[in-house]
Amino acid sequence: MIGKMSLRYVLLTVLMETDATGYEITKEFDTVLGYFWQASHQHVYRELKRMEEEGLVRFEVAPQEGKPDRKVYSITGSGRDLLRAWMAEPLSQRRVNDELMVRVVAAGVLGAEGLELLKKEMAARRIAHEKRLKEYLEIETEHYSPEAVAGMPDAIRLVYLTLRRGILVQRATLDWLDEVDATLAELTGRVGEG
Amino acid sequence: MIGKMSLRYVLLTVLMETDATGYEITKEFDTVLGYFWQASHQHVYRELKRMEEEGLVRFEVAPQEGKPDRKVYSITGSGRDLLRAWMAEPLSQRRVNDELMVRVVAAGVLGAEGLELLKKEMAARRIAHEKRLKEYLEIETEHYSPEAVAGMPDAIRLVYLTLRRGILVQRATLDWLDEVDATLAELTGRVGEG
DNA sequence: TATCTCATGTAAGTGGTTACATGATTGC
């Protein structure tokens, strides 16, 4: 049986490429992995520990002076097998629960006051999404020019696709925010007219 | 303190509009609420029970013949207060963990075999997203023609925005799938060339 | 006869977060 515990497949994927400590992997969630995955260091450590108990990974302790020992993890044969087996399984596509949409609907049932609060939230969102889109686009122009992409190894080209996903999602969200603004302008403007 | 337990704000929002049983609300997750929220009946029942204990909602038992009694819930003053307070709080925007992206990256580290498996998954995805987009567009043409929308109450117009969100997200996903297909065609085609 | 709908619930588990803890080293 292949469960859903998705973090473990992230970790296996990382360890396919290179050995690493929990700490190092956690750092990656701030950069490359961060386009599509978040995990706290506690979660990473616990999952690595479990995976070690199940024989999917092993570690070697690398002592350091003045710092805690590092546990350098590497993937085992059965870890590789599990990752391949998971790749062959169809993904269950569950829909995401979107808090922002709850707020949109809630604004509707709360009247004028709700609409004003929604406006504020949406303005904050716009700034955040514009910022993130800008970041992604900067990474794209810096590291993924068409010429550079053409000569890249397969693995990196696929990582680039996850960045592209981020870009398209951010753009779609900003387009949607335009529609929200238009609707809110109409609904709240109407009040002023009367 | 206002926690994250988001389901409770969904439930409060629904109960602002109308009294309802847990069963009825669960059904709504298959339709309108389903554009952006999923919840099992167990989860709904448990949350309603907690909320009742906290005084956010109350219920009246409506006996029926041949069927179990219905518990008809309604929102209380303090439930309304909580919803308003939540509306005024900024939403924490955590990023979503996307299993599909894990698979894209994993395909890269697994070589040719991984690319083939990814192709299959992506084909399945395309079908699913096309189907969902079609559903959404049908709902739009049926219930939200421009003329109809213009005369709708605010609450419904905001619900419409959540449908629009669904449409834009599905379209963005399909655009991204086009990019994925192009890349995969190039990477796997290359093998045949050599 | 079997499955579906109505309508409620319990129990166990999973995936993930938050708070707390340790302890040396580096930089403001």
Place this chain on the structure above:
DNA sequence: GCAATCATGTAACCACTTACATGAGATA
């Protein structure tokens, strides 16, 4: 002197899912 970085971990909690259970009535 204070915070940040390196590097690990425990404990408690939260949100949510899956499996199981009940029991009548309607539909295939």
